[in-house]
Amino acid sequence: MIDIRFGPQVCGDLTSGATREWVVPDGLGGYAMGTVAGLRTRRYHGLLVVAGETPASRKLGLASLDPAVVLPSGARVRLGAHEWSSGDVDPRGFELLERFDLTDGLPRWRWRIGDVVIEREIAMAYGRSCVAVVHRLVTGGPVHLELSAACTWRDAHGERRADGPSPRVEPVADGAVVESAYRLAGPGWSPEGQWWTGAHHREEAARGLNPDEDLWHAGRFSGALERPGDTVSVLAWSGDLSDEPPAATEVVAAARARNRAVVTAAKPADAVEATLTLAADAFVVAGPAGPDVVAGYPWFGAWSRDTMISYEGLFLCTGRADLGRELLRSYAATLSEGMLANTADTGRVEYNTVDGTLWFLHAVSRHVTVTGDTDLGDELLPALHGVAEAHLTGTRFGIAVDATDGLLTQGGTPGTALTWMDARVYGVPVTPRTGKPVEVNALWINGLAGLAELTELAGQDAGELHRLHDRAAKAFGTRFPSPAGWLHDVVDAPAPAYPLGGAALHDDDLLRPNQLLAWSLPYAPLEPDGPTLRRVAAGLLTPLGPRSLSPDSPEFTGRHRGGPAERDGAYHQGTVWPWLLGPYADACRRAGVAVDDLFVGVQAHLTEYGLGSVSETADGLPPHAATGCPFQAWSVAELLRARRPR
Structure with a gap:
């Protein structure tokens, strides 16, 4: 280490x-x-x-x-x-x-x-x-x-x-x-x-x-x-x-x-990977229902979105596939109306995320692909089909597939923020992103392809899943590219959320990092290209990861500081998120862009804030001082995973 x-x-x-x-x-x-x-x-x-x-x-x-x-x-x-x-x-x-x-x-x-x-x-x-x-x-x-x-x-x-x-x-x-x-x-x-x-x-x-x-x-x-x-x-x-x-x-x-045994069992390639392996161990805990993941120390508990984003790094990159299998089974038991329970941190089980369930599809697919554990895929397949069916017919918060193009939309309700950019100030979402968010649809398309593969591995016909996937992927390639030179962050956003000229619908082209998933996921809807990634990096990339909003946006907030309202207002308006280095690295590799020096800053950060670990966030402006939880699961997990190319 x-x-x-x-x-x-x-x-x-x-x-x-x-x-x-x-x-x-x-x-x-x-x-x-x-x-x-x-x-x-x-x-x-x-x-x-x-x-x-x-x-x-x-x-x-x-x-x-x-x-x-x-x-x-x-x-x-x-x-x-x-x-x-x-x-x-x-x-x-x-x-x-x-x-x-x-x-x-x-x-x-x-x-x-x-x-x-x-x-x-x-x-x-x-x-x-x-x-x-x-x-x-x-x-x-x-x-x-x-x-x-x-x-x-x-x-x-x-x-x-x-x-x-x-x-x-x-x-x-x-x-x-x-x-x-x-x-x-x-x-x-x-x-x-x-x-x-x-x-x-x-x-x-x-x-x-x-x-x-x-x-x-x-x-x-x-x-x-x-x-x-x-x-x-x-x-x-x-x-x-x-x-x-x-x-x-x-x-x-x-x-x-x-x-020492935890580190040795993971067979790390170098001292940094050994340090991240031990950091990852802190987040894997024995919960009341079996293995679980603490999203961050000292104040977070278990959140399904964080758990599923972290899954490959925490479990598959550290030799914990058996524990991961138990976790995926226990989380599948929380499915309701095609949605995964998000958290019980608030004292009650909540179903208030549009993407947590899609990350669950991704985690199950990666588990089977990496481990060859087709028995788990077969066991969970009916529940996963139920997820797809619920999204096709519609579930909570107006989450449904649009029959006109096959893309996933989230209608939302007042006071809800359903994507990972879920901060609210005085009950009002800072970034509601109502409509068809780019990363949600990348996850939906990725999930359909992964589910089709699991279905075929079980010896079942996946023709309808392939049709749904191909239709959504074609629509994605048509709808999301923006004249600005990157991808829209949300398409078909309603006027109340994005009031521009009174238009009924609006396509939001703010430069945000969510588009990285459109190029980084195993079954991503688009192939990345170097010039587009360079434009994204020019606006977003810092030594500790991508910003959540480009500094040239009028709503950019460069310091994640102050009281709860100030911090929540800045949370996704320019604050740096180290976990996004994972998707960025994957997109770069797929585009043939070298990433050898990408992790230098965040590796040095291992001795600067939460020792031996990676923080939740950092300021969007230099010197990008760390903020939020000093020890964050998805930050550690994605850095650990991204340093091991798929």
Whole structure:
């Protein structure tokens, strides 16, 4: 894997050390997460974040475990870091860091206090909500180590304040149980019990959200580090609190061994691919209904569109075809009226996407093509035929095939945005794209061809599917090319969405990246050409991926910053999306355009934001600073897939 390590100039500077984040997943949707500097900058940062009934319904438990070293002289040196609503940063333990590294996916800090050097490692027990925090004396000593537990128990998307009830902390052997929800265990537990008020999260302030919370100092652990190699460790776990996990050092060793095995099993071609393979592992989780995909850390849960776009990269490129098979079967069980359930993150199952189901058709087709698993194709074939039939006759939100040309249209309803460009501001879609979106129809045509192939592999007649495919592909080639020199983004868009001169229908030729799918999919409706791709690249391509809108558009927004309304308004109006490098690379290869240098910027990005991973988005204007989730499934999956030509 690539070398990820930083010295004191990064660790000790909050503009650098507090903007680089790490995540350690538990395989269930929970995680430990924080920054290189050790400063909690998000409400989501903590050492024990527990997944609930869905991956998105997480609870934050142990927020921090602050070390303090008592030297032989009696001096007490605090190594933690907190920012407070007053503006103070205290303590400032990051100023004593001489190194941080991410090795085998596990974070490790190294503090130096004169001749005393102490390391901290963090790992989670895979498949269990359990974190291990190990401190080891490297040189110097003897010293005494204290570890203050800052606790809470709240929704990961919110905060808890001192004006409410204090957390219930019950003493047990070697530690305490907090709110009957999680247990802390380690040496020399001493209960405390007081509020630390005004803990400040600078990233939440920048996002226009409530940035402050109060933490409960439940108590502290303590132990002696007398000679190099001695350790003081703490475990925290949820679930069955009586089921004690292995020793913390064993949890760390097991996590390291597992991560190495995950990488080795995928047979990566180089260090970058090895890093992306381990990054991909974070998103594949065991959900209530079987294998599932977390769309992004720290705030997303499972979304079918993201899952299916990510499918080939997360499962087929990493040797997880068996798990992928289970996932595709469980997702097929959610089909209703020919539509795949989109998400349950909101607390209920929603069917509000025009493209998620079409990406599902693509994922099943790729699974069978890559693995030769025709049994799965045969098993799912009736459901897939049902998808095609429902789209032909019409389903929710006016999604239906237009009988005049065989293209797929989405009528939509007020307040809905059904494509992947689904942001809304105050309930109003920013880019409604009502009509016949270019990528939706590319996916429809690709899906018909893939379904025809699966049908023939099952020994059935696919003549009608071929007829539907050929008709839609011919109409696509006629309707979507624009005089501007690229493809229309939407054709047959109604006047209320695109009011130009009162025309009943309008073809939108804004330069957007959605057209890339018309050239990149396995059964894409068009063959790409170099000049068209160069025009698209000239307007959209950045080092971290294509922009969602060309800068010469009046609606272009170059910074994905500010409060929720500002960020959602910019989400698909110029913001960069790294996942689109996948379709762009495929289109280039099909056109005979070299892509050897395409991934240089995004590979360098692996050490800049979410360490070892790829962000959700970035600013459309230079220097294209990363935004959104630091760890995003489809960004990682598409980069991993695109570096392996089909």
